[in-house]
Amino acid sequence: MNTVIYLHEIFPSFQGEGLFVGKYQLFIRLKKCNLSCYYCDSVESREDGVYSVNTGKQGIEGENPVDRKQFFQLLNSFNGVDWMFDTISLTGGEPLLQNHVIKWIRDYYSLNQKKILLETNGTLKDELQEVISDIDIVSMDIKLTLDELKSPEKLQTFLDYTLEFIEIAMRKRLYIKIPITKRISPEIFTAAVSFIGFRYPKLNVFLQDVFDDGLTMKDIMDFYSIAVCHFDNVRYVPQVHKLAGFI
Numbered sequence: 014m015n016t017v018i019y020l021h022e023i024f025p026s027f028q029g030e031g032l033f034v035g036k037y038q039l040f041i042r043l044k045k046c047n048l049s050c051y052y053c054d055s056v057e058s059r060e061d062g063v064y065s066v067n068t069g070k071q072g073i074e075g076e077n078p079v080d081r082k083q084f085f086q087l088l089n090s091f092n093g094v095d096w097m098f099d100t101i102s103l104t105g106g107e108p109l110l111q112n113h114v115i116k117w118i119r120d121y122y123s124l125n126q127k128k129i130l131l132e133t134n135g136t137l138k139d140e141l142q143e144v145i146s147d148i149d150i151v152s153m154d155i156k157l158t159l160d161e162l163k164s165p166e167k168l169q170t171f172l173d174y175t176l177e178f179i180e181i182a183m184r185k186r187l188y189i190k191i192p193i194t195k196r197i198s199p200e201i202f203t204a205a206v207s208f209i210g211f212r213y214p215k216l217n218v219f220l221q222d223v224f225d226d227g228l229t230m231k232d233i234m235d236f237y238s239i240a241v242c243h244f245d246n247v248r249y250v251p252q253v254h255k256l257a258g259f260i
């Protein structure tokens with residue numbers, strides 16, 4: 014049984030990505046990830062080290078790991094400001110690697126009726142299955158920059174797995190984010206959106222360019238024009254928190 018978590022940070026801020034852009038939320042960012050995307054903007058969260066908590070009024074630092082009692086004490090520090098957010102955004106790293114924290118959050122916030130939004134890289138379906146009943150919203154990335162996807166067989170295996178993940182996540186409110194970068198080939202992008210869109214054309218899909226990756230408007234339009242042929246609800250939304258300076 015898992016009795017501790019490796020925490021990176023807790024802070025309230027405006028959501029900068031996906032369906033809930035502009036909503037004020039409490040972010041709980043965990044350490045550890047099973048991928049190593051070249052464009053990762055949370056590299057520190059993948060490494061060991063201390064955690065930090067910023068309530069807006071006070072800052073706290075501490076050593077990992079954190080047990081359930083300590084975690085609840087950290088959440089207590091948001092008493093008085095927690096009326097500002099109705100959603101807890103659980104992010105990382107890859108939070109499903111420490112999925113037992115979802116039950117902790119649900120236990121702590123059940124009386125306050127906060128929603129739990131899981132931000133995940135979409136690669137751990139068994140771990141999602143274990144906790145889906147305690148989640149309200151799933152923000153699922155589809156990572157098309159993985160090197161292994163250049164093999165047609167591995168691409169198909171990845172897409173089959175991705176569909177299974179989507180089927181579990183659809184038990185709750187789901188939206189998809191596809192990070193678009195210069196390293197994604199049109200062939201892989203087309204294969205992915207046509208395969209998933211054929212099965213689930215009504216998914217909310219967000220194309221999000223990687224910050225400072227040098228994509229032009231034409232590059233973005235090329236991705237958009239392919240995606241919109243396969244999904245009813247496609248939006249291009251850049252990382253708003255970075256544009257606004259909340260990095």
Ligand code: SF4
Binds near residue numbers: 050052053
């Ligand atoms: S899945 Fe997310 S946290 Fe993990 S390496 Fe990729 S971008 Fe970074």
